[in-house]
Amino acid sequence: MWQQVLLAETPNWSHLDVLQQFWTHLRMEVGYRTLLHYRLGSCDCWFDDVLGTDNSTALMWNNQTYPHYLRHRQDADILAVSCLRFQQYQEVLLALSAMLDQIRSTPVVLQLCGDEDSNRELNSARLMLKQSQDLKMPNVVLLSWKFVTSGTLYSYEMFPEFKLQTLVYQAYRTLFPYKLGNLQGYPIRTIPDNSEPHTIVQKMWNGSITIKGPVWQLMVEFVKHLNGTLQLPIQPHPERSFKLVEILDLVRNQTVDIAASLRPYSVHVQRSSTHIYGFPMMVGNWCAMLPTERVIGSHEALTRLMESPWTWLVLLLLYGLHRFLVLKTRLRSSLVHLTKLLINLALICFLQAQLSAYFIGPQKVNHIANMQQLEESGLKIRGMRSEFMEYPIDMRIRHASSFLLHDVFFDLAQYRNSFNTSYGYTVTSAKWQLYKEAQRHFRRPLFRYSEDICVQKLSLFSLILQDNCLYRHENKRFILRLHEAGLIYLWYRRSYYVMVTAGRFPIGDLSTVHQAQPIRWSEWQYVVLLYGVGLLFSVLVFVIELTVHYVNVCLNNL
Known part of the structure; x- marks a missing residue:
């Protein structure tokens, strides 16, 4: 389970200066705000004594069976530390990779605990860091169990192939260089x-x-x-x-x-x-x-025009205006005659504009x-x-x-x-x-x-x-x-x-080219049909007007 680590004052011991210098180096280079301490009960190390008292959040995980997934809660500015024996490295690295899933570029500091000779420690470091590369954890540093006396630490190069690096800690050294440049x-x-x-x-x-x-x-x-x-x-x-x-x-x-x-x-x-x-x-x-x-045909355009109620409303208004001007004509006013001519001109311009619009932007x-x-x-x-x-x-x-x-x-x-x-x-x-x-x-x-x-x-x-x-x-x-x-x-x-x-x-x-073509006979038939319908309508109106006129004459003669 997660525990909030109680940070006590570090006791005064022989290698305190080296450890404090290294820890200060980590704070300055990494700039972490969250410290993840993966602690194993079988291994004691100096991390417990030198956890800084800065403003970072320190988290400790001691459950080796169910590693916690950190990304949805702590996903930035993390530093992970852990002490382990060589026999535990696969278990520890797998647990850390699970906790740091999708944030495996997080800096990780590992420390070996236990007395091992130099050759065996070198082989152990090679296996552990190769496992880190396979788990896509590029920023891993391994500290020797004699780090406080020798300053020995291990890192690795990823490209073009794995290469173990044995380093001696110096204050000017970059612990986590950028490896993908x-x-x-x-x-x-x-x-x-x-x-x-x-x-x-x-x-x-x-x-x-x-x-x-x-x-x-x-x-x-x-x-x-x-x-x-x-x-x-x-x-x-x-x-x-x-x-x-x-x-x-x-x-x-x-x-x-x-x-x-x-x-x-x-x-x-x-x-x-x-x-x-x-x-x-x-x-x-x-x-x-x-x-x-698609552009509609002439038949569809005329059908739409005649189906529109606005068309009939305009025709009705024009007819009413025409009747009004006929009555005014009896006054013999020159201004009324001029108004009729202007209305006819406006109607012609309106029809010409509609015809031009049809050719420029067809319906x-x-x-x-x-x-x-x-x-x-x-x-x-x-x-x-x-x-x-x-x-x-x-x-x-x-x-x-x-x-x-x-x-x-x-x-x-x-x-x-x-x-x-x-x-x-x-x-x-x-x-x-x-x-x-x-x-x-x-x-x-x-x-x-x-x-x-x-x-x-x-x-x-x-x-x-x-x-x-x-x-x-x-x-x-x-x-x-x-x-x-x-x-x-x-x-x-x-x-x-x-x-x-x-x-x-x-x-x-690939577009279809519209070419000018002579008017087809079907179009002429359609025009003649419209003309016949219009003429029939005019004759019907004329007959109605004559009927009304003669009915009035007959009534007046009675």
Whole structure:
């Protein structure tokens, strides 16, 4: 169980100056605020006597069976210390790695207790620190059991391979140097998921494989930054893409350190697995890519015009104004005649403006703004079957018939990359930049990105990292630098041209060109029909007026 350590004044003993100097060195270099003391009953050491009386929180754990997980309670500025015998090192290191899970870069000071000769102690130190490296604990220092007299301590170099260091303590020495600044060619294992446009696997004419794409470019620059190399444990294939489940399996079985796969944070991932996602590389959403609404025909335009109540209201007002001016004409006023001419001119200008607007911006069918309108329009959305469970539950239950699902990613990509306007498609905002850039070369856009129909309104797109990945914090800093420089946005804009070069994307204007054509006979028939209807309506009105007139004459003659 946890116990608050009672800090008593240190007694005066022979090697107090050395120990106090070392402890002060730790406080100055590490700057810890929480001290974790993993204490074993079978071993006594000087940590119990020199625990500082500063403002740090001192915690002691003496249960060897159930190590406590610290990250959700104490996750920053920790220093871990423990005394152990060589026979206990595996048990102690496993317990510390469990307590410091996801924060294993925490500085750890171990002290050997027990009388051992120099050669045996050196072998013990090598085994213990090699175990620390295997557990991904880079900041471990081991103190000799004769440290207070000889000042001997042990550390290790991680890259390019494990190397034990036997050091003598000096006040100027850095106890926990940063080890990830130079990997010295050490390989970082990765695999591209071949998900366009993030990573593009291409087979060249000579049979070699090349990999391109914004995410792969980031991985290349990242390993250059660390002076490392990229290693592919699995040979990628141009016709194969990795699903999220396959990527997770490769990461969890430690085949891959960092997967070159950009994935949105999944709400269905268990809380214990959220650490597999790295720092967000992009922030966006996951919505639908819908065809732009088609231009309605002349028949539909006239039908809409006649169905609108505003049309009949305007006609009624014009007729009333006309009757009013007819009555005023009897006054023989020149101002009234001028007003009639101005009204006729305004009406002609209004009609001309409407006609010009029709040619400049033709009317389109109703804008699809929700799933109900999508279902009524009959438009189907193509997506991946493996991603269907990520959709909102309302979308899956009530509107499942509006989706066409694929098992193979390249089948979906073939429809989407050809700009087939017969369907809509699910697409992330990161991939939409590719299609947006492609449509800059079109006379008119064929698709729009609808933020009204979304799988996730807010998505964090992250790389998939191995559990307790050594490069997590360095990768975070590197991504922040790329964002500040605007390189990630630039790489995604250029991904269109990369895909065109790789033959994965069509080039040119795929939009339909509208050419001037002679008026068809069907259009003339429609005009004649409208003219006949209008003429019939006028004759009917004229007959009604004559009937009213003659009825009044007959009544006056009676």
